Amino acid sequence: MKQFLSYAVTAGMLLATANTSHAADNFNDPEEFARQREQLAMTPKGPEGQPWAQYLVGKMADTAKYKKEGPATVCFSNAGVNNPWRVVGYTNMKEEVALHPEIGNFVHVDAEGSDDKQIADINDLLAGGNCDVLIVSPNTTAALTPAVEAACQKLPVIVFDRGVQTDCPVTFIHPVGGYGFGIQGAQFIADNVKSGGNVLMLRILPGVDVLETRYSAGRRILDEAGLKVVGAEFTDGDNAKTKSIVEDYLQRGSIDAVWMDAGATAVAAVEAFEDGGYEIPVFVGEDQQDFLQKWRALNMTAIAPTYPTYQWRTPILAAVSILKGEAVPGPEWVLPQPAITKENLDSFVNEKMPPLHYTMCGCEEMPNYPKAWGGNE
Amino acid sequence: MTDHVLSAAKPEKARGLPQINPVYFLLAALIVAIILNNPAFVEPTGYMNFLKRAAPLAILAAGQVYVIVSGGFDLSVGSLITLVVVGSSMLSNNDPNATGWVIAAMLGIGLAVGVVNGLVVCFLKVPSLIATLGMMITLNGFAFMWSGGAPRGYLPDSFRYFGRFNIMDIPVIRMLPVAVIVMAVLGFALYWLMHRTNLGRMIHAIGDNPRAAQLAGVPVNRVRITAFVVSSLSAVVAGILLGGFAGVSTDVGTGYELQAITAAVLGGAQLLGGRGSVPATIAGALTLTAIFTLLNFLGLPQPVRQVVQGLILIAAVALAMYRRKRTGQ
Numbered sequence: 001m002k003q004f005l006s007y008a009v010t011a012g013m014l015l016a017t018a019n020t021s022h023a024a025d026n027f028n029d030p031e032e033f034a035r036q037r038e039q040l041a042m043t044p045k046g047p048e049g050q051p052w053a054q055y056l057v058g059k060m061a062d063t064a065k066y067k068k069e070g071p072a073t074v075c076f077s078n079a080g081v082n083n084p085w086r087v088v089g090y091t092n093m094k095e096e097v098a099l100h101p102e103i104g105n106f107v108h109v110d111a112e113g114s115d116d117k118q119i120a121d122i123n124d125l126l127a128g129g130n131c132d133v134l135i136v137s138p139n140t141t142a143a144l145t146p147a148v149e150a151a152c153q154k155l156p157v158i159v160f161d162r163g164v165q166t167d168c169p170v171t172f173i174h175p176v177g178g179y180g181f182g183i184q185g186a187q188f189i190a191d192n193v194k195s196g197g198n199v200l201m202l203r204i205l206p207g208v209d210v211l212e213t214r215y216s217a218g219r220r221i222l223d224e225a226g227l228k229v230v231g232a233e234f235t236d237g238d239n240a241k242t243k244s245i246v247e248d249y250l251q252r253g254s255i256d257a258v259w260m261d262a263g264a265t266a267v268a269a270v271e272a273f274e275d276g277g278y279e280i281p282v283f284v285g286e287d288q289q290d291f292l293q294k295w296r297a298l299n300m301t302a303i304a305p306t307y308p309t310y311q312w313r314t315p316i317l318a319a320v321s322i323l324k325g326e327a328v329p330g331p332e333w334v335l336p337q338p339a340i341t342k343e344n345l346d347s348f349v350n351e352k353m354p355p356l357h358y359t360m361c362g363c364e365e366m367p368n369y370p371k372a373w374g375g376n377e
Numbered sequence: 378m379t380d381h382v383l384s385a386a387k388p389e390k391a392r393g394l395p396q397i398n399p400v401y402f403l404l405a406a407l408i409v410a411i412i413l414n415n416p417a418f419v420e421p422t423g424y425m426n427f428l429k430r431a432a433p434l435a436i437l438a439a440g441q442v443y444v445i446v447s448g449g450f451d452l453s454v455g456s457l458i459t460l461v462v463v464g465s466s467m468l469s470n471n472d473p474n475a476t477g478w479v480i481a482a483m484l485g486i487g488l489a490v491g492v493v494n495g496l497v498v499c500f501l502k503v504p505s506l507i508a509t510l511g512m513m514i515t516l517n518g519f520a521f522m523w524s525g526g527a528p529r530g531y532l533p534d535s536f537r538y539f540g541r542f543n544i545m546d547i548p549v550i551r552m553l554p555v556a557v558i559v560m561a562v563l564g565f566a567l568y569w570l571m572h573r574t575n576l577g578r579m580i581h582a583i584g585d586n587p588r589a590a591q592l593a594g595v596p597v598n599r600v601r602i603t604a605f606v607v608s609s610l611s612a613v614v615a616g617i618l619l620g621g622f623a624g625v626s627t628d629v630g631t632g633y634e635l636q637a638i639t640a641a642v643l644g645g646a647q648l649l650g651g652r653g654s655v656p657a658t659i660a661g662a663l664t665l666t667a668i669f670t671l672l673n674f675l676g677l678p679q680p681v682r683q684v685v686q687g688l689i690l691i692a693a694v695a696l697a698m699y700r701r702k703r704t705g706q
Binding site for chain 2: 374
């Protein structure tokens with residue numbers, strides 16, 4: 001019995017190590033890093049000034065066989081509307097639908113962050129038989145793959161935001177990606193802080209692929225630039241915890257730059273410097289209004305990489321094209337992923353919008369802006 | 378060391394002086410460890426920032442101990458904090474003049490939540506664990522409906538004053554955060570109410586033996602409802618301080634209910650009622666914050682930190698229990 005137990009423990013440990021090293025490789029893939037770095041510098045194709053309709057990779061998918069006359073039913077299986085980013089994104093999508101009279105009926109089912117519910121949702125939509133196009137924003141990649149494969153057999157499928165492990169959808173819409181996000185922020189620090197400077201990295205939580213890739217890319221750039229990473233801390237996305245962590249680091253030594261893998265708590269981190277009477281260092285935030293306003297008010301040296309919420313408009317454009325039988329970028333539709341910099345900051349600050357409005361929404365020209373997004377007229 | 382301390386304290390007990398609660402030694406040890414790791418902690422910015430950060434939890438736990446001593450739990454406080462922060466930002470809408478009535482409105486909500494908790498426990502006979510769990514879910518839903526899932530406004534500086542502002546240029550201590558003043562005043566008030574008034578004695582009595590208390594003429598229901606109201610109002614104050622410290626977010630109160638209960642138990646409160654101390658609970662809250670701060674200073678990797686944090690907690694509570702057995706209290 002004892003022997004059996006020790007074998008079991010050893011086997012378990014081996015498996016665990018194998019898994020972690022495998023995972024580590026996944027989140028720090030030099031080829032993907034290089035590819036995304038290249039894509040950040042590309043000039044997008046498509047209509048000028050409308051990044052949600054642009055694409056970086058020129059390959060097109062033929063959709064002539066899906067052509068359909070008359071008003072169509074577009075179905076959307078959503079992973080959830082459970083964080084401010086998705087709230088802004090889903091508003092973009094609803095407003096985009098309102099612009100297209102050819103969409104007779106838009107069906108939205110919310111999986112509330114559950115894989116099981118989303119799989120059931122997709123099955124129900126298929127069984128109902130009313131959908132002409134299915135849009136999926138998967139909750140997790142691996143779990144949703146079989147459901148998406150089953151849907152591909154029956155109707156054209158568009159996947160966006162997180163991906164699935166199959167290329168059966170007509171197109172998979174996403175911005176450049178997590179490595180790109182990490183690169184933009186870290187490169188800005190490398191360009192503005194002397195070699196040997198102290199950088200504090202703040203992360204939300206471990207183990208989420210889109211966040212791990214941001215971190216690995218950022219870390220790689222900072223290390224290569226000879227900067228000293230004094231700490232990489234998890235904040236759980238909590239303002240109070242973020243502020244406390246930064247205060248503690250400030251007691252121990254100077255900080256020349258702060259890199260963040262997401263900007264929701266960026267203002268709390270800035271306030272730790274402000275309230276303690278320290279000079280605000282070089283900062284990486286994101287495109288939330290509260291950070292952009294703080295940045296302008298304090299005249300900070302900062303950058304805001306984005307994971308643009310305008311990507312929620314694109315699936316509707318793709319669905320309309322597919323129903324007309326027009327070719328769309330595919331099997332991957334890579335959207336540009338711009339960063340907000342000192343040069344264009346003023347055009348993005350809007351004090352009438354709520355604090356966690358993700359500004360890179362491409363929604364300013366839409367009819368119900370700003371009211372539908374929670375802004376004041 | 379503990380043995381030594383306890384045996385040294387014994388003669389004092391014979392003279393009728395109170396035993397010293399081990400949570401104070403634990404807190405002192407943690408603070409010494411923090412100072413060894415970071416000598417700057419003895420500067421006012423060091424310990425004042427620490428106290429400021431601990432203030433919301435200390436007040437929340439000091440309120441929670443009322444419910445615990447009366448023989449219940451209040452799990453609704455975390456979501457009440459969230460509701461206070463989200464609601465205040467929605468109502469005040471960045472208008473500095475709104476702060477006064479917004480705070481009054483929030484205290485009103487707190488009062489209502491406490492009364493409802495108490496009524497459900499007293500008259501519908503729902504165990505407090507379930508009654509306040511239901512309230513927690515309900516309040517979370519309210520906060521979500523109100524905000525639509527994302528914060529919709531900012532808190533004006535006049536509202537954030539209590540949790541964020543430091544009064545500077547004070548002799549000797551140089552800076553004094555407003556939150557620390559709030560903690561000292563409310564901490565003393567809650568101590569006085571619990572340990573120096575008849576209400577406090579009645580809360581102890583119903584937690585120890587509700588039947589006996591009733592037979593002795595204690596208005597059990599009224600006292601129990603009062604305990605829930607104190608807890609809810611302390612959560613409102615904690616929410617005002619937290620919103621002030623760190624700004625608006627929609628999950629600001631998550632997990633605070635368990636931290637408050639942990640702080641009370643660290644301070645030697647008995648989970649099924651009848652015993653608990655407000656000052657020791659505040660020390661328990663400071664201890665929890667000190668553990669977090671120390672692990673920050675040590676710079677250990679996250680998983681190690683969680684393991685250490687868990688072990689310290691279990692050891693500390695075991696110590697509190699051991700002391701109770703020894704003293705037979």
